[in-house]
Amino acid sequence: MLNTANLSLEQAPPISIPLRFFLTAPLFGIAAALMMIWYGPEVMTSRWSPQTLALTHLLTLGFLALVMTGALLQILPVLAGIAVPRVVLVGNLVHPLLTVGTLGLVAGFLLGSTAWLKLAVVALGAGFAIYILAAAVALWRVELPNNTVAGMRMALLALAVTVLLGLSLGAGFAGWDTLIYPALYTNVHLTWGMLGWVMLLLIGVSFQVVPMFQVTPEYPKWIRSWLPRLLLVGLAIWTMLYVAAVNKPELASWSLVWLTIILVGYIAFAVITLRLQQQRRRKITDVTLMFWRIGITTIPISFLIWGIGRLFPTAMEQVDLDLLLGVCMIFGVAIPLLNGMLYKIVPFLSWFHLQNRQLATMCMTVQIPNMKQFLPDRSSKRQFWVYLLALVVTLLSVFAPALLVRPAGVLLALSFVLLGHNLLQVALRYREVSGELSEAVADGQEG
Numbered sequence: 001m002l003n004t005a006n007l008s009l010e011q012a013p014p015i016s017i018p019l020r021f022f023l024t025a026p027l028f029g030i031a032a033a034l035m036m037i038w039y040g041p042e043v044m045t046s047r048w049s050p051q052t053l054a055l056t057h058l059l060t061l062g063f064l065a066l067v068m069t070g071a072l073l074q075i076l077p078v079l080a081g082i083a084v085p086r087v088v089l090v091g092n093l094v095h096p097l098l099t100v101g102t103l104g105l106v107a108g109f110l111l112g113s114t115a116w117l118k119l120a121v122v123a124l125g126a127g128f129a130i131y132i133l134a135a136a137v138a139l140w141r142v143e144l145p146n147n148t149v150a151g152m153r154m155a156l157l158a159l160a161v162t163v164l165l166g167l168s169l170g171a172g173f174a175g176w177d178t179l180i181y182p183a184l185y186t187n188v189h190l191t192w193g194m195l196g197w198v199m200l201l202l203i204g205v206s207f208q209v210v211p212m213f214q215v216t217p218e219y220p221k222w223i224r225s226w227l228p229r230l231l232l233v234g235l236a237i238w239t240m241l242y243v244a245a246v247n248k249p250e251l252a253s254w255s256l257v258w259l260t261i262i263l264v265g266y267i268a269f270a271v272i273t274l275r276l277q278q279q280r281r282r283k284i285t286d287v288t289l290m291f292w293r294i295g296i297t298t299i300p301i302s303f304l305i306w307g308i309g310r311l312f313p314t315a316m317e318q319v320d321l322d323l324l325l326g327v328c329m330i331f332g333v334a335i336p337l338l339n340g341m342l343y344k345i346v347p348f349l350s351w352f353h354l355q356n357r358q359l360a361t362m363c364m365t366v367q368i369p370n371m372k373q374f375l376p377d378r379s380s381k382r383q384f385w386v387y388l389l390a391l392v393v394t395l396l397s398v399f400a401p402a403l404l405v406r407p408a409g410v411l412l413a414l415s416f417v418l419l420g421h422n423l424l425q426v427a428l429r430y431r432e433v434s435g436e437l438s439e440a441v442a443d444g445q446e447g
Contacts, residue, residue: 005080012077013084015353017091019427021070022346025100028062029335033416041401047323049182054109059330060193061102061124062111067338068201069131071095071345072152075205076138077082083138090134097127105170117174121167128163132156147224151204154228158196158235165189181246188239195262195327196235200228202337203269213344215290216276223272227265234262256310263303270299287380291340294388298332324398331394339387339419346423347374350430357437366436374426383418390415 002158035045036053042051073091077083084090101123108117139145139153166189207224210216218224241255273296277289302325311319352370390411397404 010246012349012352013087013091015430017087018070018074018232018349019340020091020095021066021073022342022423023420023427024095025063025066025070026416026423028058028066028102030413030420031062032058033409033413036412037406041405044323044397044401044405047320047326050109050112052323055103056107056326056330057102057109061098061105061223064198064330064334064338066095066098067342068198069098071205071341072135072201074345074349076135076152076229083437084134084139085137086134087241090130090285094127094131097123097130101125101127108173114174117170118176121170121174121176121284124163125167125168128159132160132163139169147228148204150210151200151207151228152330154232155197155201155204158192158200158233162193162197162413163191165192167271184243186285190326191237192239192261195336198334199266200231203228203231205341206269206273209344210273210276210398211340213348214277214280214292215282216280219272219276223269227269231262231265234258234265238262263306267303270296287377288344289386290339290381290384291336291343294391295335295340296341298328298336300364302328302333314417319399324395327395327398331391335440336387336391339383342419342423343375343380344371346426347371350374354430354433354437356432361441363435363437363440365440366433369433371428375422378420379418379425386411386418387415 011417020421035058039051042049043055044052046052047056051329070091071083073087077087103121104116104120104123107113108115108120135152135156139149139156142149145153165185168177169179169182169185169189171177207219211218238255238258241251241258245252245255274293277293277296280289305321305325305328309325348371351368351374353372358364358368359365390408393404393411394408397408
């Protein structure tokens, strides 16, 4: 049974706003998988190749960012109790700008075209600027912010840093600016994107949705109160030391110390989340829990890979551990966590909006499907097992790209097709029941 007592549901935006983000995101995942099939081992030879950069941004901007921006437009009113200003206009602008910007960036990398890169910089800059401004206004209007709101504030700051660094790098590639230390600032951009924006938002939202959807005890107070703040401060200190180490190499060891502290904080979050899941009151293992266990478990595994690369540099001669770390973080952490959340959020929103309409119109002749009826377990579990196989093959493809990249692409394409199909079925079921409600209300008025 869901605990929705602490939610503020009346300020939620129209369901069409988040759904357009959620339904578009799997298409970018399919495009990324098709890239793996088309280019084969070229996408796994180096993290700096144009094909790898294009693949990475199809997943991080096309899938992860669309899901997260769409979710936050919905979550802010529900969890924070305050609406995003002009949310319909914001959604109508941000969605096409991020979509076009991502496509332009990918085309720019693959074609070596500065024109496409310039389009991407403009579109992504405008889209993220509108989004960050609207979300910031909403978040800083909250008079009594809870721990989830505080976590979302930290994540939004991290997103702003990530976007500024990305736009600066994009402008350099497009010929608008001179790239100084591109590898260094790319590493900072990637770190703020994954350890800042993605992980901080995950942590902040988890404080609310893990106990609510997975029926677990609350997170410990010290985690809720201090962890997001400490991680954001740690990222800022690491960044200053990492950049300063270019001219003062003696600071490099200190930057590693701070990055290690940050990673320990994320490992603590992962361990506590797994422990809470073991203590859940509803012992049935649903597909969201299965996805989350994969994502949460991969967090310490990813950081172990990072540690091996730093402690044993010769290991880098055998395999690109930085590339393996990126695959783990994107394919093994971010994608399954967001995939699992989609399977709760989309059916929940569909049920919630229809129930609100039913209560508002007092039309009780139409039966509102429950969440399981919107999305049967067999459909989501089928996609989970395909995803899990795809993850294993994708990880192994780092070691044997010529043999395994294309099979990994086929499995990933199937996984994203199934995800998109499942979400589309929920949306179509919503539209069907919404039409039945409208007809029943019209019949009641005529009678």
